[in-house]
Amino acid sequence: MKIVSIVGKKNTGKTSLTVKVIEELTKRGYNVASIKHSHHSIEMDKENTDTWKHKQAGANLVVGVGSTTFFNAKKEHDLNRILFMLKHFDEYDFVIIEGYKKYNYPKIITSPDVKDEYTIAEIDSFNIDENGVSQLADLIEQRGHDIVDTLFANNCGFNNGETIAREIRKGNLSIDNLDDIKSYLSIDGKVVGLNRFVSDFIKQSIVGVINTLNLEDYNVSEIGKIEVVIPNENSPKNPSDAQCSILINGNDLEINAFTKNIVSNSIKGMINAIKTEDNVKAIDIEITNIKDKKLENATIDLKTNGHDVELNAFTQAILKETIFSTVNSLKIDAEINEIKIKVEE
16 A cells, blocks of 8 residues: 655645545556645535534434435544554555645645645646646656555564655655565554564464454355454553474474564464463473374374373364464474473573
């Protein structure tokens, strides 16, 4: 998803230019969303309509569904929150924003007095011709980028979103150079950046659990886009440092401290979820007889604090799928036949 904003003073042709850009990108076959920001109240429905009455009665969010769908919220939401929510609705190629001068997205300005470090073009919207709009769309294709905090490059090595965004705006870095991020995260309405490893790790773990479910019962024939909402009543705790070792086919897998922390906390989270016993300090997991990445005939043994834990077939399937997916996200070259993981606080 590439984001660009069109900003300028009042009566400088912002809306006119926004419309032309949307038309050109749509003509090129792109899926386009738009956001309009105003300092004035924007009402989505007329007085005395049913949805207007819902809002007047006190509803903080009113959704109208007919030939179209609209959302009318009393609260003004943060732009990044809105952009994150757009990822839930569809696979948009571009989001064209009219307004929001103070945000850090590539800007096309219609008046020189709003120029800043984020400006990628200054346009006379009243005199731009068809060829000029086409060239502007070319620039938007090259310089637009996703939510700033989700930008990572060089396999986690170049992971400052602001720096990456700046390099894209200058034309020094292409979207094609960025990490292929597989999942996105928001906590309490705040977008949290995930580098390639963490993004892939989360995806593999969640898909591993979902693969154990009887999806046909819910009319799901294949897994496409997954959306997860986790209401967390407790404040997140800082993860404690734990010793973590992984053996693949009997050989020690060397992983850095960052990866160890992720794997150990993932394992602890899974084991705590199945309520084995209180105050688990040591976890030993062994999965054997893995054939051609298939886990149907694989066996799993679990010990917590040195005690054997009996697992039903469903829990075994979840643990096997999730742990295999977790280990697989580490990009191991060899075929995986056996996994042993030990986590100790």
